[in-house]
Amino acid sequence: MKKLPLRLKHYLYALAVLLIFLPQAAFAQNANASVGFLGSIEAGVQSVVDVLNLIFYFKVGGENGMPFIVLWLVIGAVFFTFRLKFINIRAFKHAIDVVRGKYDSDEDEGDVSHFQALAAALSGTVGIGNIAGVAIAIRLGGPGAAFWMTMAGFLGMSSKFAECTLGQKYRVIKPDGTVGGGPMYYLSRGLSAMGMAPVGKALAVIFAVMCAIGSLGIGNMFQANQAFAAVSNVVPFLTSLSWLFGIILALIVGLVILGGIERIGAVAGVLVPFMAVIYALACFWVMLVKLPEVPSAIGTIITGAFSPEAVAGGAIGALVIGFQRAAFSNEAGLGSAAIAHSAAKTDEPVREGVVALLEPFIDTMFICNLTAIVIVLTGVYADPTAVDLNGAQLSAASFETVISWFPYVIAVAGFLFALSTMISWSYYGQQAWAYLFGESTTNIYKGIFLFCVFVGSVVNLGPVLDFSDIMALAMSLPNLLGCFLMSGLLARELNSYMARLKSGEMLPATQVARETVLRR
Amino acid sequence: MSWLKRKSVLIPIDFSDLSYQALGPAKEHVEDISALKLIHVLAPLHPADPAAIWDTLSDDDRKEKVRSFTRNKLSEMGYGDIHIEVVIGDTTSKIVDYAQDIDADLIVMPSHGRKGVSRFLLGSVAEQVVRLSHCPVLILK
Numbered sequence: 001m002k003k004l005p006l007r008l009k010h011y012l013y014a015l016a017v018l019l020i021f022l023p024q025a026a027f028a029q030n031a032n033a034s035v036g037f038l039g040s041i042e043a044g045v046q047s048v049v050d051v052l053n054l055i056f057y058f059k060v061g062g063e064n065g066m067p068f069i070v071l072w073l074v075i076g077a078v079f080f081t082f083r084l085k086f087i088n089i090r091a092f093k094h095a096i097d098v099v100r101g102k103y104d105s106d107e108d109e110g111d112v113s114h115f116q117a118l119a120a121a122l123s124g125t126v127g128i129g130n131i132a133g134v135a136i137a138i139r140l141g142g143p144g145a146a147f148w149m150t151m152a153g154f155l156g157m158s159s160k161f162a163e164c165t166l167g168q169k170y171r172v173i174k175p176d177g178t179v180g181g182g183p184m185y186y187l188s189r190g191l192s193a194m195g196m197a198p199v200g201k202a203l204a205v206i207f208a209v210m211c212a213i214g215s216l217g218i219g220n221m222f223q224a225n226q227a228f229a230a231v232s233n234v235v236p237f238l239t240s241l242s243w244l245f246g247i248i249l250a251l252i253v254g255l256v257i258l259g260g261i262e263r264i265g266a267v268a269g270v271l272v273p274f275m276a277v278i279y280a281l282a283c284f285w286v287m288l289v290k291l292p293e294v295p296s297a298i299g300t301i302i303t304g305a306f307s308p309e310a311v312a313g314g315a316i317g318a319l320v321i322g323f324q325r326a327a328f329s330n331e332a333g334l335g336s337a338a339i340a341h342s343a344a345k346t347d348e349p350v351r352e353g354v355v356a357l358l359e360p361f362i363d364t365m366f367i368c369n370l371t372a373i374v375i376v377l378t379g380v381y382a383d384p385t386a387v388d389l390n391g392a393q394l395s396a397a398s399f400e401t402v403i404s405w406f407p408y409v410i411a412v413a414g415f416l417f418a419l420s421t422m423i424s425w426s427y428y429g430q431q432a433w434a435y436l437f438g439e440s441t442t443n444i445y446k447g448i449f450l451f452c453v454f455v456g457s458v459v460n461l462g463p464v465l466d467f468s469d470i471m472a473l474a475m476s477l478p479n480l481l482g483c484f485l486m487s488g489l490l491a492r493e494l495n496s497y498m499a500r501l502k503s504g505e506m507l508p509a510t511q512v513a514r515e516t517v518l519r520r
Numbered sequence: 521m522s523w524l525k526r527k528s529v530l531i532p533i534d535f536s537d538l539s540y541q542a543l544g545p546a547k548e549h550v551e552d553i554s555a556l557k558l559i560h561v562l563a564p565l566h567p568a569d570p571a572a573i574w575d576t577l578s579d580d581d582r583k584e585k586v587r588s589f590t591r592n593k594l595s596e597m598g599y600g601d602i603h604i605e606v607v608i609g610d611t612t613s614k615i616v617d618y619a620q621d622i623d624a625d626l627i628v629m630p631s632h633g634r635k636g637v638s639r640f641l642l643g644s645v646a647e648q649v650v651r652l653s654h655c656p657v658l659i660l661k
Contacts, residue, residue: 111571120570175535175589176562176582178571256567266573343570427568439563440611440645 038243042459049466056470069473070320073333076480077155080162083487084494088157091354094501098355103346109173110345114355117344121337121356123272124219124428125363127421128392128414129329131279132226134371135394136465138381141321144304146372148322149329153364156332157357162483162490165353166190167338168346169493181342182428183207183335183475184435187482194485204435207335207478211432212445214475215336217468218328219425220449221456223418224249225464228457230392230414234407246457250450252419257426257446272420275413276367282409283370286402290377297377328472329368330360335479336428350497374398391461422453525551526625532615532649533560533590533604538630542660543599546628549658557622559605560586561614579608612648620654627653630660 059065066074081088097103099115112120137145163183170189171181184204191200228245232238238245255261287294305318331337337359344352378398380386389397392414399406426449433445456464483490526549533539546556562582571577583606590604607614619627631646650657 111569111576112574116574116576117570120568120573123568123573175586177577177585178565178569178582340570424568427566430566434563442563443610 038458041455042463045455045459045463045467049463049470052467052470052474056474066316066320067324069470069476070324072480073159073327073473073476074152074155074323076333076476076483077152077159079484080158080487081155083491084158084161086158087161087354087494088154088357091161091357092361095354095358098351099358103348103351105345105347108345108347111177111179111343112345114344114346114352117341117352118355118358119273120343120424121340121359122362123420124340124424125329125331125337125359125421126272126276126367126417127219127329128223128226128230128418129325129421130363130367130417131371131395131410131414132229132391133325133329134368135375135381135398136391137321137325138372138375139390139394141318142304143301143372143376143381144307144318145322145325146301146369146376147305148319149326149372150322150365150369152323152326153330153332153360153368156326156330156360156364159480159483160330160332160337160360161353161357162487163333163335163338163479164341164356165349165490165493166483166486167335167342168344168352169349171342179343180431182339182431183211183479183482184432185342186338186486187478190486190489191482194489196485199485200482203478203482207475207482208432208435210471210475210478211336212429212436214334214468214471215425215429215432216449216452216471217464218472219336219428220422220452221459221464222468223422223425224453224456225459225461226392227415227418229461230396230407230411233393233396234411242458243454246454249419249457250453253422253426253453254446254450256423257449258443271416275409275416278409279413280367280370282399282403282406283374286374286377286399289402293377294373297373300376301372324469324473326360326364326368327476328469330363331472332360333476333480334472335475336425339428339431340424348497350493371395378402525549526555528555528557528622528624529626529628530557530559530615530619530622530624532611532627532629532645533558535560535593536630538660540593540597542628542630543597545658545660546626549626549628553600553602557603557605557624558590559607559615559618560590561611562586562606562608563611564608582606583608611645612652615645615649616652616654624655626655627657628660629657 056069057067060068060071099118101113101115104113134146134149137149141148163186166186167181167183170186171179172185172189173179184207187207188197188200188204191197191203194200224246227249228238228242231245232242290297305322327333337356341352341356344355346352375381375395375398378401380389380398380401381394386394386397392410396407396410399410426446429449430442430445434442437444529546529549531539531542531546533542543556547553550556565572565577565579565582567573586606587604594600594602605618607618615627618624627649629646629649631644646657646659650659
């Protein structure tokens with residue numbers, strides 16, 4: 001039994017040595033080497049981004065058109081909202097009842113309650129994107145982008161419902177009682193039940209590849225990058241020591257995911273909701289201080305959403321950026337959250353889908369909106385002397401005008417949000433990796449993941465954001481395509497569930513036989 | 521021929537059909553079925569697995585579930601009482617360690633036949649066991 005911790009320790013030591021000596025060696029060569037070594041990492045990321053851009057980001061409708069992948073997400077969210085007859089509105093109250101435990105049953109299969117599953121999924125979605133992502137959206141798309149983020153959050157509730165219902169329906173319970181779920185499983189098992197086994201298998205593999213790679217961006221490099229921005233903002237001497245920050249962050253994440261030091265994860269798990277509450281209170285405080293200006297700030301956001309001259313991207317620039325940042329923040333349409341939601345203890349797939357639709361609501365319509373209003377209200381984004389500020393630093397500067405010490409809170413909150421999101425995403429990525437290569441090789445994935453934590457910390461926001469965006473949105477291609485194909489089944493499941501809910505007899509009978517399944 | 525029979529034969533099980541097929545050939549090598557030992561190696565729960573976050577599934581629960589699952593499967597297949605060891609950790613090293621602990625004379629396992637890139641990158645558990653085991657390993661094709 002002693003051998004395993006020892007092996008893990010060796011991995012960690014090897015990683016630490018690697019990360020410490022790489023930059024040292026670079027520094028030894030010449031005084032300006034930080035540009036040389038870190039610059040070459042950045043150039044590497046940039047060249048990957050250039051290729052990916054060609055594949056996924058071609059614009060539909062000319063130069064000022066909509067990037068194909070964003071259009072795909074918009075279509076998905078609108079389609080499911082109408083196909084499922086505004087499930088995002090009509091199931092809202094029921095969702096809250098379910099989360100409160102009114103429908104929990106210990107008899108049902110699964111590992112955690114509805115509330116616990118929602119909380120686990122939220123720790124992946126509520127990341128530094130809620131602080132930094134909104135600032136990026138407003139910087140690129142003007143205040144109007146915040147309106148489209150909210151709209152995307154609202155419509156995204158429906159796609160989130162769709163994917164999490166399917167995730168629950170086609171999950172597998174493994175012999176040890178753990179649950180395997182997510183797009184890999186519903187694409188392969190769901191579509192094969194419809195007689196499209198080869199298509200399903202192909203989409204599942206494509207998704208797993210995208211998810212394993214995508215987790216390195218949205219759930220890793222972007223988080224590390226913006227955590228560094230938030231922390232170095234208040235600890236100025238760190239600014240030139242991004243590599244040191246990267247090493248420390250990689251070691252902390254490594255202790256959790258490789259060393260099994262669950263304490264750190266548990267501590268982050270407790271602190272994150274706490275920080276989220278403090279953050280929300282601070283937002284309300286800023287609004288209270290500037291109460292008379294709140295209506296005009298909201299006005300600015302709404303008019304910005306519809307004024308063609310608003311941003312560089314033209315009439316639909318704000319919309320594109322809003323949808324993109326919203327999907328990035330709440331993961332609706334990407335499929336990742338279905339992995340966490342499938343662990344819920346229930347025999348009713350629709351019930352967990354209903355719970356999941358609260359996620360974009362909390363993440364985007366609530367927390368992101370608060371950030372947006374604060375940024376617009378304080379006006380820092382429009383200050384010509386602050387044009388260099390972006391992401392977490394722009395948010396921090398906005399709060400600073402009202403609460404001078406708040407950048408410190410942003411640094412701590414941002415760091416913890418980023419940490420918990422990285423840990424969650426390493427789980428999603430690992431599940432995808434295990435689907436492709438088996439459980440016994442997941443340490444390879446973890447090694448890659450930790451290396452990317454370091455890379456994300458030392459590289460500039462631009463290429464990190466581009467890479468993260470493209471790979472995250474690319475996950476929606478196989479995921480939503482599968483959800484479209486299974487939308488008829490979703491509608492039937494939903495109708496049957498709602499009918500039974502209304503009639504007052506919530507049948508305990510299971511819809512699908514959930515025999516223990518061994519392999520996908 | 522009983523002098524050729526082995527006293528203790530270890531069969532790693534990963535719940536694939538192939539791994540159960542190892543039971544047949546393994547039986548040929550022992551006099552009594554009680555000389556067969558099974559082992560299944562579980563991966564540790566990821567700290568962000570919802571069950572790990574909320575601590576709703578302990579390692580002991582997982583092991584017990586696997587044991588009873590395997591017992592059912594074995595009785596379905598017509599095998600009687602075979603000892604099933606369930607451990608958590610790295611697959612190869614746990615198999616090799618356990619083989620040493622019980623002083624196994626032979627390990628019987630299938631080769632899954634990974635091909636191409638994934639074979640090149642990852643090798644296979646069977647290959648690693650062959651390399652590290654203290655006793656002969658019979659790889660089924």
